[in-house]
Amino acid sequence: METTKTTVLHDFHCQQGANMASFGNYDMPLWYKSGTKAEHLAVIDSAGIFDTSHMAVVTVKGNGARALLQYALTKDIDSCIGINKTPLTEGRCVYGLFLDNDGLVIDDAIVYCLGDESYMVVVNAGMGGDIAVHLKALAGSGAVVIEDLTDRVGKMDIQGPNSAKVLKKIVKDPKSLFEKLMYFSFKGGFGSCISSSTVELKDGTKVLVSRTGYTGEFGFELFVEIGALVPLWNQILEAGKEFSVIPCGLAARDSLRAGAVLPLSHQDIGHWPFANTPWSFALADRDEAGNFTKDFHGAKALLKSTWTRHTLAFAGFDPRKIGAEEANYVADSEGRKIGKILTCTTDMAIGRVDGEILSIAGNKELKVKGLCCGFVLLDVARQPGETVFLTDGKRKIEVEIRADVRPQRTARAPIGTMVD
Amino acid sequence: MKELSELIFVDGLRYTEDHEWVTTNGDTLRVGITDYAQDQMGDVVFVEAPEVGTELNKGDEFGTIESVKAVSELFLPVSGKIVAVNEDLDDAPELVNEDPYKNWLVEIKPSDPSELEGLLTVEAYKELLKG
Incomplete structure (x- = not known):
């Protein structure tokens, strides 16, 4: 068995006396001393922060990147934004799945459009390698460059109604950050994941701020270069003091997401056909005959499925x-x-x-x-x-x-x- | 998770390998869970206790304690009849986390009081946790 990995916040978790456990082969906090109940309620009442840097980021760039993702992802990225079903454009992100040839789930993902033929795909812990291999196989010999950034990206989430109030204190230009930052949109970039907008902390750190999360509550997922994560975490904890922001572990993340009816990949969705679920919104729309509005990998098997x-x-x-x-x-x-x-x-x-x-x-x-x-x-x-x-x-x-x-x-x- | 040095132990109680404690209260015994147990479980959200009057043998399951993490079975440390359950826990199960030694779960009238002597002393329980 592979040795258990740690995130750059591991020392923090241990110093805080977190109850640790292996999740996706990373040694992660289940809860801190405040306990799961207090952590869960903090996200409902105020805000909580989560170390999510065990999750994996894969970039898909170059001529053909969009076409590749349009075929690989279950969601129709040419028809997915808002009630008018407009295409995925820069600054927007979308939730979907990667299926295998039999229509079984490999993993779920959020796909970020960074720009023309430039995408960031966020998948679950330990899945960066598998998804990169899967996408490369589907890409064939084209010009698309797929890179697995596993363990090279710093990621944390701040979730709860006071999240923006905390973030406002540490970013350079909060007004332009929050302007029209609607659900499932983002601004900024970091490292090799750059969009045409920039978001900087007051200390100059470049960050990608995404209006998404895994709790069902208002908040953000924050991406930075890996070396910038611990300073960001500490700044948010400091700025969050007046709002009683606390670090939250995986147990609270699990209870919050279950109450929000969000699936955990490899547990609620996984190596079985994706059909008859509460999450059909992850698929392309269907026409009156029941066919998908676009072809995607696994679609034929899904349509023929007897599940x-x-x-x-x-x-x-x-x-x-x-x-x-x-x-x-x-x-x-x-x-x-x-x-x-x-x-x-x-x-x-x-x-x-x-x-x-x-x-x-x-x-x-x-x-x-x-x-x-x-x-x-x-x-x-x-x-x-x-x-x-x-x-x-x-x-x-x-x-x-x-x-x-x-x-x-x-x-x-x-x-x-x-x-x- | 608490280090061994951070865990609270109470001298004079008897302990079990299932991380319960037992203390005498007149001619009855009170049973609870140890600080180690509550720390491992995390926040307790529900305690399912037996009916008063239930007679059980040593080692029988007498209820469950539910935390955010899991459901743990509770085993009776000595044979006897359940004479009381801690009703404070119905509305505030988190009391078990706040003070596991004050907030007992059940009270037993033992059928063989000598069974108490067979349970672990605080020193023996500490040794058990050291592994």
Whole structure:
């Protein structure tokens, strides 16, 4: 087995007494001393920061780069932005998947358009090499240059409603940064990932600021050259003090993203056909006949797929969980096994009042204990509102199939309302 | 994660290999989890306790403790009858993290009080954690 890797923030995590664990072959913080609950709630109430430099960046540049990504990615990059489905242009980014020839998921990704024939692809920890090889194979002998920047990029996220207020304190020109910085857009660049806009910190560090994240809350993903990450992290912690910004670990990231109904690659999506999921928005649109509006690698297999299983989000009625271990399963009311558990965690910001799920966001009076939530892969279809049971053979908890889980998320909040 | 030197131990309690502690409270015993256990688990979000009156044998599972990380089974350190459960934990399970030695989980009327002597002393428990 490969030795476990570390990020440049590893010393910080250890000095802070974080509870560490291996994730994607990186030794990463699960939670810090404040604990997962405080970290989860910080992102709902104010802001939290995450070391995400275990994620991998691959650049795709040169003549044919766009055509390659248009074929490799499930999303139609010529028709994906806004309600008018305009093309992906510089300063915008888009979420999609890379499938293999059989329509099975290799990884999910955010693709950033840095400029004409210049793209940055952000994939999961340890996947940079695989995705670079996959793209090179699809590119053939063309002029496209694909480079895996694994462990050469510094990346951190700041997430939560006060994120812009913190960032504003350390960037040179916050007004131009935040102007029209809508959800899934970015400004600036770093290292070899340069766009026509520039974002600099007050100390001159060049940064790419992306209005994206993995919590369902308002915030940013920040990319810098690897040597600039620790200083950036420390500046944000310092600037964030007045907002009680705290570092957050992978456990809070997991509970926040599950409540926001976002999949974890290789757990909720993976080496099985991408069909009947809550995330069909990751695919190109379909015409009336059910065909995709563009051809992409894996599309033919997906259209012919006989996959009848359903990936569905759920939320429970209290915080109790049944882990996603192999031996545990989903049962119907008769006790018959009808599927497996993909993710089961506790969103600690929500509770049920008269059956309805409410969030503490904007409702400080509300006392909640949290609700278990996550994803199941069922052999049968189930509609939102129907219930199923998670069981480990001994314990059994009832959960409700949901179209959505945590209400009042801030990810898409108009930026003008979040800066001052 | 706390270093061994940062962990809190309470002298005079008895401990188990499952990272529980036991203390006498008159003619009953109180059972909780150790500082090591709460530190490993992370934030406790739910404690599932047995019905008062349940009779169980040493080693039987008497409930579960759920943290953000996982669901952990709780095993009875001595045989006996459950005479009380800590109802404070219903509304505030995080008390287990805040003070694991004050916030007990269940109270047992032991059927064989001598079983207590078979549990680990604080020194033996520290040795166990040193590995």
